[in-house]
Amino acid sequence: MGNIVEVSGLKKRYKDFEAVKGVDLYVKEGEIFGFLGPNGAGKSTTINMLSTIIKPSEGMAKVNGYDNVTEKNKVRASIGLIFQESTLDEKLTANENLMLHCKFYGIEKQKREERIQEVLQIVDLTDRRSDIVETFSGGMKRRLEIARGLLHYPKVLFLDEPTVGLDPQTRAHIWEYILKLKEKAGITIFLTTHYMDEAEICDRVAVMDNGQLIALDTPEQLKSNVGGDIIEVSTEDNQTAKKIIEDTYQTEVTEMENNLLSFQVSKGSEFLVEFVKQFDIPLTSVNLRRPTLNDVFLHLTGREIREETVSQKDLMKKNMQRGPH
Amino acid sequence: MEGIIAIWQRDVIKFFRDRARLIGSFAMPFMFLILFGSGMSGAMSSMMGGANQGPLADFDFVQFMFPGIIGMTVFNTAIFSALSVVQDKEFGYMREILVSPMSRVSIAIGKVLGGSTVALFQGLMMLIFVPFIGVSISFVMIFQLIPVMFLVAFALSSLGLLIASSLKTSQGFQMIIQILIFPMLFLSGALFPLSGMPAWMNFLVKINPLTYSVDMFKKIILQPDQMAPALREAMGLDLTVFNHIITFSEEIIVVALLSIIFVVLATMRFSRTEA
Ligand SMILES: Nc1ncnc2c1ncn2[C@@H]1O[C@H](COP(=O)(O)OP(=O)(O)OP(=O)(O)O)[C@@H](O)[C@H]1O
Ligand SMILES: [Mg+2]
Numbered sequence: 001m002g003n004i005v006e007v008s009g010l011k012k013r014y015k016d017f018e019a020v021k022g023v024d025l026y027v028k029e030g031e032i033f034g035f036l037g038p039n040g041a042g043k044s045t046t047i048n049m050l051s052t053i054i055k056p057s058e059g060m061a062k063v064n065g066y067d068n069v070t071e072k073n074k075v076r077a078s079i080g081l082i083f084q085e086s087t088l089d090e091k092l093t094a095n096e097n098l099m100l101h102c103k104f105y106g107i108e109k110q111k112r113e114e115r116i117q118e119v120l121q122i123v124d125l126t127d128r129r130s131d132i133v134e135t136f137s138g139g140m141k142r143r144l145e146i147a148r149g150l151l152h153y154p155k156v157l158f159l160d161e162p163t164v165g166l167d168p169q170t171r172a173h174i175w176e177y178i179l180k181l182k183e184k185a186g187i188t189i190f191l192t193t194h195y196m197d198e199a200e201i202c203d204r205v206a207v208m209d210n211g212q213l214i215a216l217d218t219p220e221q222l223k224s225n226v227g228g229d230i231i232e233v234s235t236e237d238n239q240t241a242k243k244i245i246e247d248t249y250q251t252e253v254t255e256m257e258n259n260l261l262s263f264q265v266s267k268g269s270e271f272l273v274e275f276v277k278q279f280d281i282p283l284t285s286v287n288l289r290r291p292t293l294n295d296v297f298l299h300l301t302g303r304e305i306r307e308e309t310v311s312q313k314d315l316m317k318k319n320m321q322r323g324p325h
Numbered sequence: 326m327e328g329i330i331a332i333w334q335r336d337v338i339k340f341f342r343d344r345a346r347l348i349g350s351f352a353m354p355f356m357f358l359i360l361f362g363s364g365m366s367g368a369m370s371s372m373m374g375g376a377n378q379g380p381l382a383d384f385d386f387v388q389f390m391f392p393g394i395i396g397m398t399v400f401n402t403a404i405f406s407a408l409s410v411v412q413d414k415e416f417g418y419m420r421e422i423l424v425s426p427m428s429r430v431s432i433a434i435g436k437v438l439g440g441s442t443v444a445l446f447q448g449l450m451m452l453i454f455v456p457f458i459g460v461s462i463s464f465v466m467i468f469q470l471i472p473v474m475f476l477v478a479f480a481l482s483s484l485g486l487l488i489a490s491s492l493k494t495s496q497g498f499q500m501i502i503q504i505l506i507f508p509m510l511f512l513s514g515a516l517f518p519l520s521g522m523p524a525w526m527n528f529l530v531k532i533n534p535l536t537y538s539v540d541m542f543k544k545i546i547l548q549p550d551q552m553a554p555a556l557r558e559a560m561g562l563d564l565t566v567f568n569h570i571i572t573f574s575e576e577i578i579v580v581a582l583l584s585i586i587f588v589v590l591a592t593m594r595f596s597r598t599e600a
Binding site: 051052053055074076077079081083085086087089090091092096100101104105106136148193207314 | 327328331334335338339342343347416417418419420421423424425426428481587599
């Protein structure tokens with residue numbers, strides 16, 4: 001299968017600040033492509049350039065074979081877009097929002113009813129069709145937006161943090177829909193997230209930090225690059241323990257939140273047996289696990305993405321933006 | 326084309342759904358007509374020389390104001406309709422519109438037509454006051470009023486869109502519109518007769534597009550042709566430019582030309598919007 005998205009040397013400058021510093025990537029047709037990175041990494045900025053919302057300062061992007069600058073309208077017709085912030089008209093009903101979308105995208109009259117029924121079914125909102133969107137819960141609004149983004153059968157669906165601020169149950173639901181979509185419609189999905197578990201579902205993940213891609217691979221490959229297993233310990237004297245571990249095992253130890261020391265070893269279980277036997281400082285907890293994408297990020301940047309604080313902040317940001325109507 | 330209709334339709338649906346706004350829209354005209362109009366009418370007649378007989382005895386200030394109030398309603402509604410453009414930016418819906426494959430030109434035209442339609446409805450709703458103020462309005466007049474209201478509304482909606490396209494916040498938009506619309510309204514002859522003004526003010530009145538718009542409403546509703554010349558004069562109904570009494574068709578041309586200029590500028594400005 002061909003590449004449905006092709007990007008080379010993409011940059012975006014705001015005055016003297018470079019938000020995106022030269023991104024190269026491609027997305028294969030039918031793939032779920034994830035964009036992972038902390039707040040301000042430049043994920044939204046990149047997605048906005050890919051979807052013709054903002055103009056790149058430099059570089060080239062092609063979606064569905066069309067150039068994002070010179071063939072904007074063709075790109076727009078080939079993509080569906082779910083923004084980080086809600087773009088529903090909350091004073092209208094779900095049906096009206098969907099119907100307007102059909103008209104904006106020139107969907108033929110005879111097909112509209114069928115399509116609306118279809119997408120509402122995918123997101124389980126059939127029975128709320130004639131309700132005013134204002135009366136929907138956050139998760140329902142998000143689902144309606146996804147449904148709307150699908151109405152015109154886009155080749156690529158861009159989702160900017162599709163599940164941010166939603167409870168775990170709704171997040172799981174939305175993911176179910178996204179996966180269902182991929183299977184049913186063969187749509188290519190390009191999404192951004194800072195939830196690790198969401199990035200795990202993707203076929204390939206690009207890790208972004210400070211406007212640059214610092215890694216791009218399948219989640220498995222990324223994790224295997226971390227090199228072995230992760231050991232997390234806490235001791236009665238973390239400072240000394242850190243020094244001893246670094247000296248004895250020649251591995252880099254990172255201090256995490258919750259007083260944890262984290263480091264990598266190649267053969268986790270065998271290491272652990274020896275380690276516990278030999279270590280002098282009293283241990284308060286020991287944990288062995290497979291690397292996650294969070295470790296990948298840590299490995300690449302020396303920092304954690306910090307899901308919790310991030311999602312809190314985002315929730316606030318979102319509430320402020322939606323504002324009172 | 327479909328897109329233009331969709332954008333238009335959304336504004337019209339939302340207008341009829343917003344009951345509070347619908348009812349609230351009667352408040353200003355009501356206050357002007359009843360409080361201001363009735364209150365001033367005594368003072369006005371005494372200024373007219375306290376004439377109890379002769380042509381000036383027919384002067385009724387509330388009736389005089391009525392076309393102006395219709396005008397005011399149409400202007401306000403039309404120019405404020407562009408507030409929805411700014412609000413759509415604030416609440417995000419503008420992005421849904423802008424990332425669709427519709428051309429920016431259709432979006433702009435749809436918005437202007439939506440605003441014009443809503444303003445036309447608002448203007449027509451003012452006819453509810455007719456039975457209470459003693460003007461008589463025939464069906465012929467209503468059929469004349471409709472296209473004129475629409476034309477005027479179109480010009481003002483375009484002006485609104487032009488302003489809205491450069492702004493990001495509703496507060497900013499509302500402030501600029503207030504600053505703009507009040508002097509234009511006062512210098513249009515909507516609220517008091519345009520007679521015996523100082524020269525500088527006269528000049529401002531003549532370059533004010535609302536003057537010609539209001540005058541069209543007056544010509545349709547007050548039928549100045551059938552009035553005594555003295556009364557017509559006192560009501561300021563003989564609008565002259567360079568000693569030429571301007572005709573109804575000339576006013577249509579003026580407003581139509583302005584509409585074209587405004588809508589072209591607004592469309593150009595709107596096309597540069599980034600989501
Ligand atoms: N219009 C703008 N003007 C100036 N700077 C901007 C603008 N938009 C974004 N930026 C900056 O560009 C950087 C990247 O922002 P972006 O929204 O792409 O981040 P993100 O990765 O999507 O983060 P988040 O996870 O918070 O959504 C940030 O530092 C932001 O402040
Ligand atoms: Mg973002």
